[in-house]
Amino acid sequence: MIKNILEQLRNKVFNKILFMSSLTIIVTMLTLLFTITHYYSEVIVQKEMDSNMRTLERVESYINRKKDFTDNAFKELYTSGDLILDISYALQHDYDDYLEYRLNKYSDSSSFVASNIDNFFYAYFSQDNHINAISLRSVEGIPEYLYVFNHFRWKNSLLQPELESEEAFYTDNILKIQNKKRDSNRELRNTVVFKRTLNDPVSLTKLGEIRIYYSLEGIEDLISLRNTASEGTYYIVDKDGEMVFQSHEKNDQGLIKSLDFKSATQEVQWKNETYHINTLASEENGYLFVGSVPESEIEKLTVIRGSMLLLTCIFALTAILITFFAMKSYSKRIQTIETSIHQVKEGNLSVRIPHDHKYDELSTISQSFNNMLQDLNKYIDEVYIMNIKQREAEMKALQSQINPHFLYNTLEAIRMKAIIEGSKTTSTMIYTLGQLFRYSLDDRQLVTIQSEIEHVKQYINLVQSRYPNRLQLDIDIPNDYLNRSILKFILQPIAENYMIHGFRNDTNVNQLTIRLVEENHYLYLYLIDNGTGISAARLREVQNNLEGEPVDSNSIGLKNIHHRIRLKYGKGCGLEINSVEDKGTTVVIKIPANGGDSLV
Known part of the structure; x- marks a missing residue:
């Protein structure tokens, strides 16, 4: 029984159409879903990476502004002759000798404002509240003058705290430390250091260097202003691969250090995770700015995929149901037509398809079917009359075959009469007319050129009988x-x-x-x-x-x-x-x- 039902379903054209249309709808919907979600995912990724790159550009611009600020300060040091001489003396003598030098210099000066390191650093660098400290040290590292502008941030930036000696003191609310002995480098976190070499303006020999330590709290403020849905992580790495800044504490330094020092947008596989990474290389500053967004964070933004899948299923089911009910109505009408055809096949010519008051192709077929049966009954009723008329036509055809022979015989009789009476011209004309008439009644479609020429000659001969020698x-x-x-x-x-x-x-x-x-x-x-x-x-x-x-x-x-x-x-x-x-x-x-x- 089930086999018969399946066989009937396979044989029903509307079931086939329903199956094909349903399959087409599903495939189309799934293809559309895949295309839209794929496109949407790419748009999300591109949007996140564009926002990420804009944040990196703002960070680079921030560092560039700090660098320009530092360069302007360094230029101002050299443009002031008294100031560079003051720095030169401080780096080549101990602190006590330097204080004595400053007092003597101030007493000899006619100005009420002393031109020395303290006044310059306080007047210039206090304008930027992101500066943690400034270090002024000689070539050997002794002496070093450390000006701390923000004591709290400075302490937090040191990976290994350093002790303030008895030579640490405050002047104008700025902590200044003179260390007798100091390592060449400090280990710092979340700090950007700009170094500038100091040379003697006369001998051009190296006296020491100035280091300006900038807090990266300003960068954190810039990152917090980013217009992006994903959090991501931002890094600043120097050319040696050392991490200068990291917006979040993550154990992914290996991933960042493996990146090349160049500007690019790339996908990197690391520890079974895909990362979308923007890199912005600044050759001038020697820093690589990195923005990293893991694929897992972006996938959280594409939750719309589930909603779109649900909507796709709903739309597909709705389309299939609409198609099913529409086809069901047509199927019933087709079944009625099919039943009527089978009745006609069995000899019932009185059957008619009910009129359904619909104006479509099936209505046209039904009306044509009814008209055909009506005409067929009419033709059956008239078949005997048609047979009688056909017999009459056959009789007329036989009669028409007799008429040409009668005409030939009559013309021949007239011709013979003309010969007997001695009218040769009349006899010739009658003979030619008979030949022309016989040729015209020949039912062949094709003839030879010679036959057609002979027919023309006979016609001309008949005309010449009327117009001799013309x-x-x-x-x-x-x-x-x-x-x-x-x-x-x-x-x-x-x-x-x-x-x-x-x-x-x-x-x-x-x-x-x-x-x-x-x-x-x-x-x-x-x-x-x-x-x-x-x-x-x-x-x-x-x-x-x-x-x-x-x-x-x-x-x-x-x-x-x-x-x-x-x-x-x-x-x-x-x-x-x-x-x-x-x-x-x-x-x-x-x-x-x-x-x-x-x-x-």
Whole structure:
């Protein structure tokens, strides 16, 4: 039973259509879902990476501003001669000697403002609240003057706290430390250091260097202003691969240190995780700015995939249900039509499909089916009348076959009477007329060129009996072409047309020439006369009539010939008429040479 049901389902065309449409809807929806989600994911990733890059650009701009600030301070040191001399003395002597030097210098100066390191550093660098400290040290590292502007941040930036000696003191709220002995480098975190070398302005020998320690709290503020949904992590790495800044404490230094020092956007696989990374290299500052977003964070932003999948399923199910109920209605109507057809097959011609008041193809089929049965019943009722009429037509056909024989016999009797009475001319004319009539009643479509020429000759002979010595017929056709096939009755009507419209009764030099020429795989039959010709206006009318415009009763014979030739050989063939008034007319018949095979 189940097998029969499945077989019926397979045989129902609407079930097949429903299956194919459902499959098409599902495949289309899934393809659309995949395309949209894939595109949406790429847009999300691109949007996050663009926002990430803009944050890196702001961080780079922040570092550049700090660098420019440092460079301007360094230039101002050198532009002030007293200040560079003060720094030079401080770096080459201990602190006590330097204080004595400053006092002597101030006492000798006429200015109320002393030009020394303390005043310069306080006046210039206090403008930037992101500076933690400034270090001024000699080449050997002794002495070192450390100016701490933000004691709390400075202590937090040191990885290993350093002790303040008894030589640490405050001046103008700035902590200054002079260490007798100091390592060349401090280990710091979240600090950007700008180093500048100090040279003696006279001897250009290296005196020491200035180091300015900037807190990266400003960078953290910039990162917090980012317009992005993912959190991500931002890094600053120097050319040696050392981590200068990290926005979040993560154990991914190995990933960052493996990056090349260049600006790029890339995907990196590290520890079974995909990272979308922007790198911005600053050759001028010697820093690589890195923005990293793991794939897992971006996937959290694409939760819309689940919603889109649910909507896709709902839309697909809705479309399938709509298709099912629509097809169910059509299926019932098709079933009704199918049942009616089976009843007709069994011989019930009185069945009719109920009219459903719907205007579609099925309604048209139903109406046509009902009309067909109605007409069929009508034709069955009339079949006997049709048989009777057919028998009558057969009788008339037999009768029509008798009439030509009666005409031939009558003409022959008249001809014999004329011979007996000695009228040879009348006898010849009757004989020629009989031959013309016999040729016209022949039901062959194709004849030889020779037969068609003979028919023209017989017609001309009949005309010459009426106009003796006034008409000459010239035939210029090679013997090789006489057995070629040609459509019957295409030459004599043209000759007859000449006799009716172009023959001159007042002259004895009337001439009709029939010539055949083969050229470019076509046969050209020329019928040339020296008759009255056709005026230009009348010639245009005749030519237009040949091409299907309104038929003139005077040229219907030419039109008939033209169309018969075209029906037989195609549009490239037919008649062409040229004429000059009072000089004559030329009619050209064009037929294919290969269509003129021999009939003998």
